[in-house]
Amino acid sequence: xxxxxxxxxxxxxxxxxxxxxxxxxxxxxxxxxxxxxxxxxxxxxxxxxxxxxxxxxxxxxxxxxxxxxxxxxxxxxxxxxxxxxxxxxxxxxxxxxxxxxxxxxxxxxxxxxxxxxxxxxxxxxxxxxxxxxxxxxxxxxxxxxxxxxxxxxxxxxxxxxxxxxxxxxxxxxxxxxxxxxxxxxxxxxxxxxxxxxxxxxxxxxxxxxxxxx
Amino acid sequence: xxxxxxxxxxxxxxxxxxxxxxxxxxxxxxxxxxxxxxxxxxxxxxxxxxxxxxxxxxxxxxxxxxxxxxxxxxxxxxxxxxxxxxxxxxxxxxxxxxxxxxxxxxxxxxxxxxxxxxxxxxxxxxxxxxxxxxxxxxxxxxxxxxxxxxxxxxxxxxxxxxxxxxxxxxxxxxxxxxxxxxxxxxxxxxxxxxxxx
Amino acid sequence: xxxxxxxxxxxxxxxxxxxxxxxxxxxxxxxxxxxxxxxxxxxxxxxxxxxxxxxxxxxxxxxxxxxxxxxxxxxxxxxxxxxxxxxxxxxxxxxxxxxxxxxxxxxxxxxxxxxxxxxxxxxxxxxxxxxxxxxxxxxxxxxxxxxxxxxxxxxxxxxxxxxxxxxxxxxxxxxxxxxxxxxxxxxxxxxxxxxxxxxxxxxxxxxxxxxxxxxxxxxxxxxxxx
Numbered sequence: 001x002x003x004x005x006x007x008x009x010x011x012x013x014x015x016x017x018x019x020x021x022x023x024x025x026x027x028x029x030x031x032x033x034x035x036x037x038x039x040x041x042x043x044x045x046x047x048x049x050x051x052x053x054x055x056x057x058x059x060x061x062x063x064x065x066x067x068x069x070x071x072x073x074x075x076x077x078x079x080x081x082x083x084x085x086x087x088x089x090x091x092x093x094x095x096x097x098x099x100x101x102x103x104x105x106x107x108x109x110x111x112x113x114x115x116x117x118x119x120x121x122x123x124x125x126x127x128x129x130x131x132x133x134x135x136x137x138x139x140x141x142x143x144x145x146x147x148x149x150x151x152x153x154x155x156x157x158x159x160x161x162x163x164x165x166x167x168x169x170x171x172x173x174x175x176x177x178x179x180x181x182x183x184x185x186x187x188x189x190x191x192x193x194x195x196x197x198x199x200x201x202x203x204x205x206x207x208x209x210x211x212x213x
Numbered sequence: 214x215x216x217x218x219x220x221x222x223x224x225x226x227x228x229x230x231x232x233x234x235x236x237x238x239x240x241x242x243x244x245x246x247x248x249x250x251x252x253x254x255x256x257x258x259x260x261x262x263x264x265x266x267x268x269x270x271x272x273x274x275x276x277x278x279x280x281x282x283x284x285x286x287x288x289x290x291x292x293x294x295x296x297x298x299x300x301x302x303x304x305x306x307x308x309x310x311x312x313x314x315x316x317x318x319x320x321x322x323x324x325x326x327x328x329x330x331x332x333x334x335x336x337x338x339x340x341x342x343x344x345x346x347x348x349x350x351x352x353x354x355x356x357x358x359x360x361x362x363x364x365x366x367x368x369x370x371x372x373x374x375x376x377x378x379x380x381x382x383x384x385x386x387x388x389x390x391x392x393x394x395x396x397x398x399x400x401x402x403x404x405x406x407x408x409x410x
Numbered sequence: 411x412x413x414x415x416x417x418x419x420x421x422x423x424x425x426x427x428x429x430x431x432x433x434x435x436x437x438x439x440x441x442x443x444x445x446x447x448x449x450x451x452x453x454x455x456x457x458x459x460x461x462x463x464x465x466x467x468x469x470x471x472x473x474x475x476x477x478x479x480x481x482x483x484x485x486x487x488x489x490x491x492x493x494x495x496x497x498x499x500x501x502x503x504x505x506x507x508x509x510x511x512x513x514x515x516x517x518x519x520x521x522x523x524x525x526x527x528x529x530x531x532x533x534x535x536x537x538x539x540x541x542x543x544x545x546x547x548x549x550x551x552x553x554x555x556x557x558x559x560x561x562x563x564x565x566x567x568x569x570x571x572x573x574x575x576x577x578x579x580x581x582x583x584x585x586x587x588x589x590x591x592x593x594x595x596x597x598x599x600x601x602x603x604x605x606x607x608x609x610x611x612x613x614x615x616x617x618x619x620x621x622x623x624x625x626x627x628x629x630x631x632x633x634x635x636x
Contacts, residue, residue: 007400013400018350023361023365024365068354072217075358082277082319083237088241088308147295151292155288177389
């Protein structure tokens, strides 16, 4: 997070997405009453951070959110927080999985842009948003609980339906956002097909009316 | 930044956060290595003693530990079937003692102190990580949480006013787009207020 | 008073031209800028402290090029935005005001002193420790003003500072602008705010169409709307 690699605008986007992940876990914001199958919208926030901000900014946004939660702010959904959720909880691997997941989604998305076709994007988001996250989450569950890997894997299946829904939502949202607001993720060199870099600021008059070119 | 902190003046409260972090990690590993019930019992007693010294109310502890129990709902019976009840009980015991220890840290350390400890840990990496910027990002994020929560609430209200049931998608797109506009405006404000490097 | 010069300034956002070859010299103490939405007046205001750099032409403040000396100029030119929610960048009221003083090489005690004085002046002292988002809309704009004025700028540029406020709060903010001793440049739709100003500039489709004493310029603007 040095001054050199992030602009002020990047900082603001990182903070806003870290805040968005937190807001998606606030009680009453978006509630789906499920206890046995814990659907949390925060992983949606993580996937969106990768698919919309890209690997670098998305990673910092997730890291920032996790650091605040680890420090003891009750920002995990259900008002949870503290080091427990990063160390001894059976689910302690998932936050680290988020960090890997956001990198994978961000990197693969930057390869897809400026065209963000549905099926490749879906594949990229599954790879980062499910495979990468479970890859770290499941073994940690097995270690922290002292159970065989396959038990932990079977246990994690309860998250799968919700996560698949979140992957689809992420792709559909990211598609619309990249259309309305191009230039969020730097397009990889060599694939630059007139990436309509957004005019640095600012809208005409009045409040948040942003004129996309 | 209140978090879960439960104010107190005990030695557990006053110990430097960085020392507590170190002891916590040693403790968690130690508990994980306990193989005999008496070892685990001793660890449980030691942690309980720390709670008594810190005078943290039982309710606050329960609030920290209870959510973990949900996660044991499937794994514990499975483990009991596979390896027997004694192994399952030891596993549950180790987990709960470790969780209680981590909870004690969170209950007796302010968020500010933990962030300061993180900063100390990052000190050797100063060449790559600008502590000032990290601090700014932390503050900015805490400022942005109510802002984004307000955006989410506005979008939900607008949807209700139109009587539209709409999908998760119809909700998520405006939330994300408005958040990005807010980020632009805040970026502009940061620049106007002197953060221009 | 400072001398702000726009020299052949043009600017476009994508296809849309927002300013077309504007030449202006601003040296009066209180200057109003009015125009329809999208007329280019907000862009004009943002150019004074370098938030928007002109595509062509030059903006200078006391002969210093804004594009080159943005850092120094932003200390001299305070900017007030329409929506105070986006101007507040720190969690608590006090921290937000203190943010404006960082990187000025001041001692922490000095920062605390100046922050407290600014909060006192704008009636926010009782809220110093409160989260900024809990303030009312009017209080948030007061906080935005406090946070800008604590830096002691010589020029204050405001982009529709009262548009999002209710009538009572708008009057209060307008009163505070009247009391300011600095050079003030206000973009607004609220014409009564400008009645005792020294000069009013009317912008339409990126061009200056009237530039005069308030009574004359406001009449020209009303004619434009008719």
